[in-house]
Amino acid sequence: MDSDACYFFLRHRRRRMGGTIPDHLMLHTLNVGSPASRGTPGISWTRSLELVLCILLLLMILPAASHVDWRTRVPVDPVFLKTNSNITVREGGRAELPCTVQHLGTKQVVWRHVDADKYLTIAQQPWSPDVDVEVHHVQHNEELSDWTLVLPKVKKVDAGLYQCQLTSSAGFHTFVRLNVVGPPITEPDVVLKGTQFVERGGKIELQCNATGGKQLADAIDWFKDGNIITGERLKEYKILSTHMLEHGALVSNLQIDRARIQNGGTYVCRSSHNVLRDIVVQVLVADSSNKKRGTISSANSSNSSRSGAMETSSSPSPLCLLVGLLVYVWPLSV
CATH class of the missing domain: 2.60.40.10 (Immunoglobulins)
Known part of the structure; x- marks a missing residue:
C-alpha cells in the first residue's frame, strides 16, 4: 500500500468512525503522502516511516470497526426445528412431547392442549396447579434450546393435539399429536x-x-x-x-x-x-387301577369266608346240645 492510498483510506475511515483518528496524527503521519506533497522530494527513510505508521493505524482501526458491526447486527426470527410430531403412549405410561426452538431471544415458550382449549405451561412453570405436567428445558447453546412437555402418567383424556408456541410472536408455533392406547401399565x-x-x-x-x-x-x-x-x-x-x-x-x-x-x-x-x-x-392308568381295586375286594371276601367258618365251627348246634343233655340225664333216671 503506497502513501496516497493509505491517506485516502484513513480519511474515509475517519469519516465513518466519527473522527476517532486525531487530526494532528493524520497530518504528522501522512503529510508526505498527501496529494499536496506529491511533488515535493523526500528522503527514503521518511517514506518507510510513513508506511509503518499507516500499518499501525490500520491495526488500531479494524478492531473498533469490528466492534461496531457486532453491536449493530440484524435480529433473526425464531425457528421451530423439525421433531417427532406424532407420539403414541400406552395408558398409564410417560409421554414426552418435543419442542426445539432456535433464536428464541427474550420470548417465552408456552404449551397448550388444543383439544381441551387449556394452557398448560409458560416457560417451565405450570399454568394452573391442577395440571400434572412439567417442562424439561435443555440449553444446547446460545441460540438452540429444547422445551419438552412431560406427562408422567398419561390418561385417556390426555390424548389429542398439543401446541408449542411463543409469547409476543403471532404465527410462531408447532403442533404435536398425542395418541393414548391400550389398558394401563401393570406389573408383568x-x-x-x-x-x-x-x-x-x-x-x-x-x-x-x-x-x-x-x-x-x-x-x-x-x-x-x-x-x-x-x-x-x-x-x-x-x-x-x-x-x-x-x-x-x-x-x-x-x-x-x-x-x-x-x-x-x-x-x-x-x-x-x-x-x-x-x-x-x-x-x-385305568386298567391297573381297576385290577388293584378288584384284588383288594377279593382278599376281603376270602377273609370274611374264613372268619365265618371259624364262627360256625366254634358255635355248638342245637342237636348236639340235645344229645348231650340226654346222655347226662338218662343215668340219673335209671
Missing part, C-alpha cells in the same frame, strides 16, 4: 392353567397367559421337568402363541393329543419378562 404377570389329571390316551391342554409390563411380552418358553421343550422334544407337543393386543397379553397354548405315562410331570411356562409359573400333570 403370568397365569398358567389347564389339565392336571388325565387318563392315558387322553388330551393334555395347558394355557400360559403373559400380561403387564411397559411393553407386551414377545416370547414364552415351555419346560418339562426342568428341560426346555425344543428340538426333538417338540415333536410330540403342539405349541401356538398369539398376541392379544386388545387385552395386552401374549397367550401360548401347549397341547398333547394322546397322553402317555411319560407325559406326566411338572410343566413350566416363562415369559420374556422372566416371570414363570408351573403346573403338575398326572397321567392315570
Whole structure:
C-alpha cells in the first residue's frame, strides 16, 4: 500500500468512525503522502516511516470497526426445528412431547392442549396447579434450546393435539399429536392353567397367559421337568402363541393329543419378562387301577369266608346240645 492510498483510506475511515483518528496524527503521519506533497522530494527513510505508521493505524482501526458491526447486527426470527410430531403412549405410561426452538431471544415458550382449549405451561412453570405436567428445558447453546412437555402418567383424556408456541410472536408455533392406547401399565404377570389329571390316551391342554409390563411380552418358553421343550422334544407337543393386543397379553397354548405315562410331570411356562409359573400333570392308568381295586375286594371276601367258618365251627348246634343233655340225664333216671 503506497502513501496516497493509505491517506485516502484513513480519511474515509475517519469519516465513518466519527473522527476517532486525531487530526494532528493524520497530518504528522501522512503529510508526505498527501496529494499536496506529491511533488515535493523526500528522503527514503521518511517514506518507510510513513508506511509503518499507516500499518499501525490500520491495526488500531479494524478492531473498533469490528466492534461496531457486532453491536449493530440484524435480529433473526425464531425457528421451530423439525421433531417427532406424532407420539403414541400406552395408558398409564410417560409421554414426552418435543419442542426445539432456535433464536428464541427474550420470548417465552408456552404449551397448550388444543383439544381441551387449556394452557398448560409458560416457560417451565405450570399454568394452573391442577395440571400434572412439567417442562424439561435443555440449553444446547446460545441460540438452540429444547422445551419438552412431560406427562408422567398419561390418561385417556390426555390424548389429542398439543401446541408449542411463543409469547409476543403471532404465527410462531408447532403442533404435536398425542395418541393414548391400550389398558394401563401393570406389573408383568403370568397365569398358567389347564389339565392336571388325565387318563392315558387322553388330551393334555395347558394355557400360559403373559400380561403387564411397559411393553407386551414377545416370547414364552415351555419346560418339562426342568428341560426346555425344543428340538426333538417338540415333536410330540403342539405349541401356538398369539398376541392379544386388545387385552395386552401374549397367550401360548401347549397341547398333547394322546397322553402317555411319560407325559406326566411338572410343566413350566416363562415369559420374556422372566416371570414363570408351573403346573403338575398326572397321567392315570385305568386298567391297573381297576385290577388293584378288584384284588383288594377279593382278599376281603376270602377273609370274611374264613372268619365265618371259624364262627360256625366254634358255635355248638342245637342237636348236639340235645344229645348231650340226654346222655347226662338218662343215668340219673335209671
